[in-house]
Amino acid sequence: MTLKVLIVDDEALARSRLRTLLSECSDPRTEVVGEAGNAVQAMQHIQRLPCDVVLLDIHMPGVDGMALAAQLREMSSAPSVIFVTAHAEHAVRAFELEAIDYLTKPVRRERLEQALQKVQRLRQTADSASSADAPGANDCLIIQERGRSERVALADVIFLKAELKYITVRTADKEYIYDGALSDLESRYPHLFVRVHRNALVARRCVRAVEKHNDPVEGEGWTVRLDGVDDRLAVSRRQLASVREALMG
Secondary structure, eight states: OOEEEEEEEEEHOOOOOOOHHHHHOOOSSSEEEEEEHHHHHHHHEEEEEEEEHHEEEESSSSHHHHHHHHHHTTTOOEEEEEEEEEGGGGGHHHHTOSEEEEESSOHHHHHHHHHHHHHHHHHHHHHHHOSSSSTTTOEEEEEETTTTTEEEEEEGEEEEEETTEEEEEEESEEEEEEEEEHHHHHHHHTTTTEEEEETEEEGGGGGGOOOOOEEETEEEHHHHHHEEEEEEEEEGGGGGHHHHHHHHH
C-alpha cells in the first residue's frame, strides 16, 4: 500500500523538509500528491484530488490547522490527520479531533514512519471490513498489545471511548487499548454503534436507559446506562435524540 500524502504548512521550508523525510520513509511507502500553504488551499486540493493522510501544521494564517481538521472530520471519506507542529500544548485538543498522531518539530524520520504506519494499519483494517462478505456479527477488532495480537469480536464490545492517542474498547470482561480512529469505526459500523458524545460510541444492543443528572460543576446533563458494565457515559445534547432512538429500537 502506498499512502497518498498532502502536506499543509504555511512555511515552504517546513514543507520541503517533510518532503525529504517522506522520501526517506520505506515502511510504508508514500506519494506526495500536493502541498498547501493554508487551510483554504488544502480543502480545495482534497476536494479535487482525495488523499489518504494530511500532514497538518496548526498555526497558519486564516483558518488554523485545528479548524481544518474539524472540517475534514465531517467528510464522508475523510483523510487521516497527522499534526506536525512546533507547539506541544495543543495535543489534547488534537486527539479530541481524532488525529492519528501529533508530531513536534523538528520531526525525526523514525517518528514520522511510526505515525504513517498507524494510518496504514487503519486503512488496511477498513479495506478488510469493506470486503467482508457478511459484515456485522462476525466482525472483530485486532488488538495489538505487548507484542501479541488478539481478536475482539464487535458483538462483545459494549462501548468505545477515545482516550488521547488511543481508543478504550470495553467488553463485559475486560478493557483493551485499540490504535485507531473513533470516526472510522462509527462510519463502518453504524448498525452496531451509536455516538453518545464526541469521544464515545456505545453498542446499540446495550443501551438500557438514558438518565438526566445534575452535576454541581457542569449543571444539568444526561448519561446513558448500559447492560454489562457499571460505567455511565455522558450523552451530549447533540446526540441525545440518536441515543433515545437506539433505546427504543
